Structures are given as C-alpha cells and as structure tokens.
Amino acid sequence: MRFPLLLTLQALWLTVCQATQHYPTTWGHYDLCKSHGYTDEGPTWYYMACQPEAADMTKYLKVTLDPPNITCGDPPETYCTLENPYMCNNECDAATDELAHPPELMFDFEGRNPTTFWQSTSWKKYPKALAVNITLSWNKTIELTDDIVITFESGRPEQMVLEKSLDYGRSWQPYQFYATDCLDAFTMEAKTVRDITQHTLLDIICTEEYSRGYVWKNDKTVRFEIKDRFALFAGPKLHNMASLYGQLDTTKNLRDFFTITDLRVRLLRPATGATMVDENNLSRYFYAISDIKVHGRCKCNLHANSCIFDKEKLTCECEHNTTGPDCGRCKRNYQARAWSAGSYLPIPKGTANICLPNSVGPVIRQNISSLGVANRNQVAPQVALSTVPSVQVANSKRGRRTRFISSNYCVSVCHPNYPPPPSPE
Template identity: 30%
Template sequence: MSVWSFCNNPCYDENGVPQRCVCDFVNTAFNRLFEVTNTCGEQRPSEYCVQTAQGNRFLSTKGSCDVCDARVPAFAHPPQQLTDFHVTENETWWQTPTMYEGMQHPNHVNLTLRLGKTFDITYIRLQFKSPRPESFCIYKKTTRDSEWELWVCYSASCQATYGMKDGAPILPGNEDVAQCTREFSDISPLTNGIVAFSTLDGRPSASNFEENEQLQKHVTAEEIRITLNRMNTYGDEIFGDPRVLKSYFYAITDIAVGGRCKCNGHANECVPSSGEGGSQLVCRCEHNTAGTDCGECLPFYNDRPWKAGNALEANECVACNCSGLSQRCYFDQELYEQTGHGGHCINCAGNTEGPHCENCMENFWRRPRENFCTSCGCNEIGSLSLQCDENGQCPCKPGVEGQFCDRCKAGFFDFGKTGCKDCKCNVDGSRDNTGSCNVQTGECSCKQNVEGKQCDKCKPGYFDLNEFGCMPCFCHGHSSICQTAQGYFSSNITSEFLEGKDDWSAWSTGPKTASYAELDKSIAVSDDVDGQAVFFVAPKKFLGDQRASYNQYLYFTLHVQQQNPRAGAKDVVIVGADNQELTIPIFAQNNPMPTHLPQQYKFRINSNSHFKWTPAHELEHGRPLQYHRVQDPWHIFSWRCSLPR
C-alpha cells in the first residue's frame, strides 16, 4: 500500500495559519487487485483467436489460435494484469472466456475495485486488448455500505439496452445524473482501443466545483464497478462457427483510475491505518479534524460546524470554549444559530454548567477571580432558598442573618423554620445600643440602671431612658422614685450678636472688654501681653438652674488669628453654684482645632465618659449651672453661642 506525502502542499502557511491542503493526484488503481467474475483458463484451458483487420481474420502470434491456461503463467491472463505496470513491448492483459464458452449477452462480466477509503475520482481510463464492448457501464459506491450508483454507460444501443436516451443533456441543479453515450462503442479499433471517462466532463458547474456539494458527491467513490454487458461483433456469431465464436471475448490491458485520496481539504497525506484494519488507508488529518476522510471535528473542536476546506478558507475546526472546565463538547446547531458559537460543553468540572461551563450549578456560587464554583451552604432552616447570590449570601428568613443564614440577628431569638422572633428590645435601654438579646430566651441585655425583658424601664432611683441608659433622679436624697416631667417643650438660649455684644464680657486676671465686630456679627477679645488665658463670660440669661440642658448640646462658632494654636484641658468651662468647674478640651467630641476660618463647635452635656467632661460626676447631681465661659489661650477670638434648655 502506498503512502503519499506532499512537501509542496502544506496544510499551514509560513505563519502557521491553516490553509486548504489536498493529497497528491495518483493512479489509485495501480497494483490494486480487481475482483472479476470471469477469467479465462480457470476451469480448463480456453482456446481463443485474435481478430485482425487483414484478409485472414483469425491470426495469432503463432499463426494459429492461442490458449489461455490459468495454471501456466506464460499462458495466464489474471486480473492482476489489469493494473500492473504497462509496457507496450511486454504487454499483459486480463481476459474472459470466449463467446464459444457462453460469454455473451445477457451474460455479463463485473470488474470491481475496492479502494478501501473514499477518493475524489477525476477519470477512469480503460485500454482494451479486444475490441471495445458494444455496451458497458461504470458504477460507484460513495461509501462501502451504500448502494451502487450508475456513473456512466457507453453503448451503441442506449435506449434498447439501458432504457436511456443517448447523450441526454446535463442541466444545472441535476449535475450528478448518469449519462449514456454511444461514444467509444465502435468495433474498431480491434485492439488497443481506449475509453476515457472524465467525472466532471460536461457538468455545467465544474468550474465552481468547490462550492457545489452535488458535484463533490458525484466524484466521490470508495468502490468502482465496471460491468461489461455486450460484445462488439460483426454479426457472424449467429452461424455458430466455433472459430468465429472463439474470436469474441473481453480483454483489457490496463485500467487507470486517476484521483486523490479524499481528505476534504484537511490533509495532504494518506497513510495505512494504525488500528486493526492496518491495510486500510486513512487521511493524516490536520486542522483539528478526524476520521478516515477528515470528515468530522476532533471531540473538543465543535465550536462551528464541520466544513470541507477550500481555496478561500481552510475551515479548520475550532475548539469549544469551556472556560478551562471541560474537555468534552458537542456541536449544538441551535446554539450556533443564536450566538455564532456552537460548542456545547458537557461534563463541566468545578460544579459548573452551561454551554461554556460559564454558570454555577444550582445552589453554588463563584468567588471573584476563581474558576470553580463553591457550595452556597445555605442553612436549610434559616434560608428562604438554598441558592445564594453572586456574593455567596444566602436569602435569609425574617430575623435571620449570616452568609449562610445560620443565626438570629441582634435583637432576635428562637431560630426556627419561620426565622427568628423579634426580641423587641428598647435600643436606648440595650447594651451598646444594639437591641441584642439572649438567642434562646429572647431576654434583652440591658444597660446600667435599665431593667425589664425588653430593657424598656429605668431601675428605681433613675429616670429618662435614653441612648445612654437612665439618669439618676435629681431628688437630693429625699426620694428614690422619679419620672420624666410632662408638659415641657424645648427651646434654645441664643446669642447671635445681631446688634451688639448681648451683655457678653471677658475675664483674664481681671475684667476685660469684649469688642463687637459689626461686619462679622460676632464678639472678639485680645489676649494679654503676658500670655495669660482670656475667657468670654456668658450673660445672665445663660446662668441659673440649667438642669434642663443635661444631655443637650452647647453650640458656638469660633475662629482665631494665631497660627498653629495649642489646645488646653480647660478650653470650655462650666462653673457650678459651688464654683466647681466642669471642663473639656476644644477638640473633644470630634471637634476641630481652631483656625483663622470660622468653624462650628458642638459639645454634648452628659456625664458619660464618652463625652470627656471633667469631672464627669459633677453632671450626675443636677446642680444649677451658675455661669459658663470659654477659655482663649490664643491671640484673637470671636464667637457665637447657643445653649438648649
């Protein structure tokens, strides 16, 4: 078996880009054995006579008729001699029994060539030792298991013998139709007559062969059969003369079948199979194709439909896009029509699914920059669904939280099939203002001086439940029971300096004069040369019993002229009736350091250590606030002030 390789027809160009490639054009019949139904001399020696065009019709090389004897190599004419190397000087041929031995119509002879794989056949050429037949046909099988298809008939009696019209036209759209022609059907020449069948001759679309699937199928053959139906005679066989009958037989010196190993433009080489059928030829496929004829894509290269290569496009098979999560896919026509990509992946790894393994399976999710999917792990009791979102968060039932919905939210308890129950904790009365409770019993965790299952009541001796808990009663030891008085409303004590200093003054080591800034609507004071601290002193309306200001805010606007001022421990000072000072730095409670630009300052008056008043316990006794002042250890200072009551 031959192996054909092709250096001049590569399947990839110099840049590695796929291009159409084809196998070499060869005589596919050379040295192949035809299966024949009749060969002379197999049963017994067979005498035959050769007709000539001279006066004596029956001559032989010995001056008499010759003998065909299959047992004697020198006198044998077996089918091997149909396809051996043809040399005119040492001519060999295959031959049938004569008409004398019954070889006449309707008896026929079949010569069958099995190529072992499909070929694109260009021509079939027969050279006869005897006169050419009066009628014979050529058939083909496209595949080994297909039916025989008529390819062409040659007959001087097309209608009578085959029921076909002589030379019927071949029309576009019906170009694979078989023809019958009287061409090559004459009795002369008596020897060395040739019949040449071109598979594309007379086909209207032959010049556009690569685009015509009908013609491509028309030239494809895996098996070829030549059926010899009727001999050419002079009509003298009717007299029954043995010498005349012995001069009529079929004899063929050579059969050539020109074609290419069919690889659909995806191989330039046919080689013996490496499988069990090692004698069978197969294409050495390129372009990610496979199969005996490269007629399919490799298992993972199904992103577009298989197509034969042509002069314009290699039509190589393209790998499926499975996101690196599968090595198996199939071609999905519907997907291809919708997206232009037909590779449908199967057996996706990493808990993925989808045509490209691009989706997570149900109840899985994909972390950022990860290829595999992770189980959502949603708690079956606490989750509304076992499917989480793109961040891995499960959908929780009411009162339930956590990525997996596996615990009660703060302020909820009794984890169960309906979710968690609301503890209904009072946030102001609950520790850390979270409203948290015991997840089993629902009992709230209360702040100091707060009680009740929902932390909604002050303990005896305390009142005014707020975000800091409860305040001690201002009863001065005369009672431990108090409650928030009703009928009060809030208002602000304010100095806006719209028309003057509003009775504000200043103090350092002694009284100082505060000046009024008409343009800025503010008051200002300069520090002493010796650098002693200077205070603004509030007017009478800010003095007296200001217990209602507890837990409220002191506001003022301030700016200085000094660069990079330094804060002190007593920047803001509130003085009680017993001259006890309550102080705080200017930057406490997230307030800014003073600059040359006006800034708003806000201080909450509350004994909680979070607010940085010193000493904080002074605020717990409800003492009247006699006056308050703001210390200014810098250069020039102006302000506006407001105190709720």
C-alpha cells in the same frame, strides 16, 4: 545582446504575472494545512484548507470479479481473433505464467511489449449472456480528479455500464451507459459528454462513442470524462478553477458526483464485429482489458495534505485537530464547536474550520479566513498568510510522518527574538 534579453525576460515576467492574476488558483493547490508566522503578540500558526495531491489510485485498490471463475485459463483454452476467425493461435493457461491473464494485469505497468492483460473465458455458453462484474474497492472515500480510462485488448464491449458506490459497495448508482445502440440496449437516447451542460451535469447518459470496433490504438479505450465535466465550470483548459471549487464547495450533489468508495465495470455483451454471432466459433468472443486508470485523491474534508497506505488501507493524516479515516470528526478535547469540513473559499487559501480545544474562552474574533493558534496561552483567529516551505520529517515518538515548517525559513521571516511555536497535532 543584453538589452533584447532583458526585454524578453521582462515580457515573460509580465505574462506570468498576468496569468497569476487571471488564474490565481492554478498557483494554489491547497497543499499546506498550516504555516508559521508572527503577529504583534508573538509567533503564531496560520491554518488553511488543504488536500492531498492527486495520484494513481489503482495502486491501492482491491479487485473482485463476478463470477469468480470468469478468468480464462482453467481449463486452458485457445482463442481466435475477432477479425480473422481462422487465426486461433492465442492460448490462455492459468498454470503457465507466460500464458496466464489474471486480473492484476489490468493494473500493472504498460510500457512493455507484448502488452499484458486480463482475459475472460470465451462466450461458450451462448446465447446466455457473457456478463462480468469487475469491482474496484478502496475501503476509503476517493475524490476523482481525472478521466476514468479502460483500455481493451479485445474489441470494446457492445454493452457496458460503469457504476459507482458511495457506501463501500452496499448500493450502486450508474455513472454512464455504453452501447453500440443505446436505444436498443438501454432504451436511452444516445448522447456524448458534449451534450452535457452545467444544468445537466448530474444526468446519467448513454453514449455510443466508445463501443465501435477499433482500428487505431486510441479506439481501444472507453472513457468516463471527468475533466470535460470539470470544464463546464473551470473552462476548456481548466484555468478557472476558482469557479469549479466554488461550485464543489456549495453544491453537495456535485461534490458527491465525483466522490466514490468503489467502482464497478459491468461488461454485458462482448464485441461481435457488427455481425451475427458465429455459433460455430464462439472462441472469438471474450473480454480482455490491458489497463484501467483511475486518478484521484483521498477525501480528507480539506483537513489533511497527505494520505498514507498502511496495512492495506488508505488513511488521511489529519490536521486541524481532526481525526478519523476522512478527518470527519474532532479529536478528543477539541470539541468546543461542532466539526465542520474545510472550505475552498475564499480562494485561494480557503478556510480551515479547525476544531477548537475545549478550554477555549467565549471571545473568538471571526473573519473570512482560517483560525490560527497564536501560542500555548492564546487562541485567536488569524488571517492566513502566504504559504511557506515545509519539510517532512519522521516523528519517532508517534511512529508516523508529520510535516513541520522548516526552521531555516525563519532566517528571513521570523522575528529573531522568538523561537518557532510548537507545532500543534
């Protein structure tokens, strides 16, 4: 029994090794900003590009509706279903918790039954457009990492636009147009994400794929496909992240395409069931959204591996002697060279591009990797070593969380005659 088991384990190990060699970046997530090690001169810190883990960003947003009184329930209103105009037993009443449908229900946990959802007033002012703007604001620069998914409890809108802002809502650019008839609604040719290539990735398209009436639950969703766009560089299963990171690192327009401070959902025309609008029963026509998913990470310019939410605001916990909400400038007394964002390259550790103390002398040995501070009296660039385990502890003096290298790890990697160097800010 042991011999076949050993062969199986050996085959498994070879498979893992081959996968590691073929897809090196799937094992490196830029999750450490620095690691501790030793050189001939003594203890040193090695610096790497780092970024926070991706997370559900809907936990940290502020939602605004325009017009402000577009939510149903004030006054109470009865609705009919789109499929059956005679089934009119759905009531919305803002004064009753069980019957209210406020905006925050677009972002709550959706494991319950019945489903919770936000709902608009009905199309009672037809033929005037039933237009609604839903704006999601983070007051922070966000990098998208997964598809934006909007789940409708009503029929999906016949016309809709998803927009983005990079300047906190001062200006807006379209991300994607959605319609049952793109040519009629927006004078655009209908396309899907499958029509996009590496050369046309930044093109804004109109799609008819998400505007049909629904039969199954999956047909309730409207998507903006982030991962399909990533796959143009990283491959169908996103295994070749090195290629994607290389493109993001060297192409600012591509990087900005996946970066936002705000999103806006513009609902322009509700579902009508592919028929003429029944003016005698306008309570059939409305918008209802049960869930919005936005996954991403704080943009920290590859100078932080964590982002905190404090006093209703997201802020990067900056490393590499940087500061600011996005780690976008050097700290005071660390301005010996101009600030620069970190780099994903070379794969898989990247380049930290740390800010240097003003007292640094003119002799600096450059190389392709990160710059490390050897000790209090010596500053020299070092090659980034393999990452080592880290622990998170509370720093009572500064009142914030700070990451330090675990002292237990020194048993196996640190020189016994040297204590660990002090952790830089």
